[in-house]
Every structure is written in C-alpha cells, then in structure tokens.
Amino acid sequence: MPQPVLTPAIREEIARLERADIMVGIPSFKNAATIGYVVRAAQAGLVQFFPDLRPVVVNSDAGSPDGTGRVVVETEPPDYVERILLVRPTNKLSRVSLTYPEIDGTGGKGAALRTIFEIAAALEVQALVVVDSDLRSIGPEWIELLAGPILKGGYDYVAPLYARHKHDGTITNNVTYPLTRALYGLRIRQPIGGDFGVSGDLVRHYLSEGYWTPEVSKFGIDIWMTTLALNGGFAVCQARLGAKVHDPKDPGADLGPMFRQVVTTILRLAVANEERWAKVRGSHDVPAYGFERVVDPPPLEINILRLLSEFHAGAAALGGTWREMLTEGTANGVLGLAEQAGGVADAVRSALDLDAPGAGPASTASMAAVATGFSFPDALWARVVYDLVITARDQPDRLDGFVAALVPVYFGRVASAVIENRDLTTDRAEDSVERQAREFERLKPYLVEHWNAAAVAG
Ligand SMILES: Nc1nc2c(ncn2[C@@H]2O[C@H](COP(=O)(O)OP(=O)(O)OP(=O)(O)O)[C@@H](O)[C@H]2O)c(=O)[nH]1
C-alpha cells in the first residue's frame, strides 16, 4: 500500500480540528461553478439532522486553477435551519479545502478520496459522507440518508440509489452492476455512484488495504470502495436519493478513460477475490433506506452514430487483440456484430443526410429510429465480460491494453441499449438492465467452468 505523504498543510488542519464525529468529504477538480451548491446542501444537512455532533466539511481538491477551494471556504451555511427550527448546533461547523498529494505520481478522484480517508481516520469520525462536486440535485436530506444508516442503524457502507436517465450511467448498467451482482451475489444498483456513506471502521479498513493501483487513484476508486465493503464482511445498504443530476457526459466522447479505470479495477479485484465469488449463485436484494421518490431525471443525448462507427472501426484496428482476449465463440460473435454496426452506421448517415455539407448533429431519437436493426445480445455481452475476467488472471501484464481494446465493444453494447430503450420511459428501461443482470447470473457457470478449465490447462 503506497503511503501518501500528507502535506504539512493537511497535518496542520488535522491538528487544528483534532476530532470530529461526522465528515462530509468532497473531491473536486475545477468545479468552482457547482461546488458552492453542494457545500451549502451538506452544511444545511449537518446542522438540520445532526446538530449535536461535531461536523466538518473537507474538500480534497486537485489544485484547481478556477478557485474551487476558495468557493468552499467562503460558502456560508444557510441560516434558515437555525432561524425557523430554533436548532442551536452544539458545535461550530468547520470547512476546509486542501490540495491532495498525488499517490506515486498519480492524481485523480481516488487520490483525492485517499486524503479524505486519512483525515477522517485521524479525526476519528463515526461517519464519512462522500459526495461529488458537480451535483445539481443534492439536498440537505442526502446527508441524513447517507449517514443515518451508519449512525443510527449500525451499517458500514451506504451506496446510493437514484433515478438516472435511461441513457446515463452506462458503465454502471453494463458492467459494474451486473458483474458485482453476479460475482458477489448482492444487488447494489449503483456500485460506482459517487455518493456514499462510510463508517469509521470501514475507513480504517480502506486505509489498511494493500491493493492500490494507479487506476484506483483515478476513477477506479468507487468500485474499489464497494468491492472492499462487500468482501470485507461489512454491513451494506442503499439510500434512495431521488435523481442524480450532474454534469452530463456522452459515453462516446467522455467516458473512455473512466471506463478503462473502472473496468481494469473491477477485473483485477475479481481475480484477487476468487474465493469470495466462486461458490456464489444467484443474488440477494440489499436493503434500501429512504422514501421512494418519483422523479424524472433530465434527458441525455447520446451520439449513437459515433458509437456504432467506433465499434465498426474497432474490428479493423483491434480484431486481432479481441481474438487474444476473448474465447473463439465470443470473438466471432463480436466481430460479426461489428461488421453489422458498420452497415447500420452507413444507413443512419444516409437516412439522416449527415454527410451533406453543413448537416447539423442528429438527435438520439432520430438516429435510434433508423438503427433499430442493431442489437448486441445480453448473453454475448455477459460472455465478453466473463472472458475478460479469465484474461485478467492469465495475462495480468497486458490487461490495460485489453481493456482499452474493449472500449469499442462497450460502445457497441451501449449503442444497442440506447436503441432498444429509445421509446421506453426511464422506469421501463430499468427492466432491460435487470434482464441483463439476470443473464450474467444465468451464465455464471460459464465463468466458473472457464476459470477452472484454464487453471488446469495453465
Ligand atoms: N480531486 C479530484 N477530483 C476529481 C478528479 N476528477 C474528478 N474528480 C471529482 O470526482 C467527482 C466525479 O467526477 P465526474 O467527472 O463528475 O464523474 P462522473 O462521470 O459524473 O462519475 P459518476 O458520478 O460516478 O458517474 C467530481 O466531484 C469531480 O470533481 C481529479 O482529478 N481530482
């Protein structure tokens, strides 16, 4: 385990704060425009719901040039709680913004959280709540929903449950949810949601864990936290937070590096935890705290044409690599689909006249309506992911390259899901996510057989 060297500034803050009972940690990187709102919500939540505890808000920033840290320390808590409810918080709320140190030369969300864990452990907090700094939909009650199960219910890990738009959360829907559920047998719907509650015990467990990679220092951190909580025997629940509204991302344009960091981490952890999942069949619900809410998250546009084109182009550039990382049957299926994706992409381009000079971007709906013939079957996708678990074990040194080569295949899978869900409400689209997760469970023996067969052969 790399020991991040806490900077003198961080040590000073720890010495000044001495102790806290509850901490809200916020990682950030150039979020000056949105973090003030998140800090206001967190502060109001701490005062309103936990007036007797010693609270602290800690922002772990990447050294953002846009003044993110200044916004944090200058944001005043809303006074309405004290004015109307006559709540007198017993302890003054402290706000801190720090620049986190890199870990072995790598910075990112995970490195930011590691500093948050160090501070939480040093202050001996009972509950740590972590929330993203680009959230628009957070309210004070999120603090109670994420910390309440820990402080009042004895839980150690609270994963978020939110309504996300049917086209949002594609890494979650296609990889981390179905794979975590099928491997470890627990239905954590948002294993990389970004907003969590963690007990003091679990924070200490995180700090004692030996497994840490450059990917964990970046966006691998969320699945690392969830997987360690599940496999360390900690009590896990979920909290219904309503909608997740944050800076939107188009999977084809923004999510490639994040996909690689998350997927490499989930695969390496699967290899390391074989004894945890080998015998698990089926899955169980995980209790959820908080009142159900009916909310419609804002729509998200996805460039299906780009996804299909990259999948098609991937076959020419990476077909050989796909054959190295997938079984023969899986590779043949994927290569056949990539070929088809090229034809469908051409059809979309010509039907919508996208090659015409001055043609503007097409809407997701109009592209999906033309692309209806394209479908990436659940079973094939599950085999792709399972083949990668085996490859992660057998060729660990080449895993980064294999996961990079998986990105266009994932694009093909995302395109298929967007096309399939084009006319469905967000609610109904959830059915196809569940169907796929059941397919991962149904094919778990495929994973186990290949794992055992390859072990014998090797
Ligand atoms: N300190 C630090 N924080 C980062 C860095 N990259 C991202 N973050 C923070 O991590 C959080 C999540 O980052 P986003 O870019 O919103 O990621 P996302 O795709 O929305 O991720 P999910 O919400 O998990 O789907 C935000 O609070 C970011 O500010 C980084 O390099 N350093």
Ligand SMILES: [Mg+2]
């Ligand atoms: Mg975000």
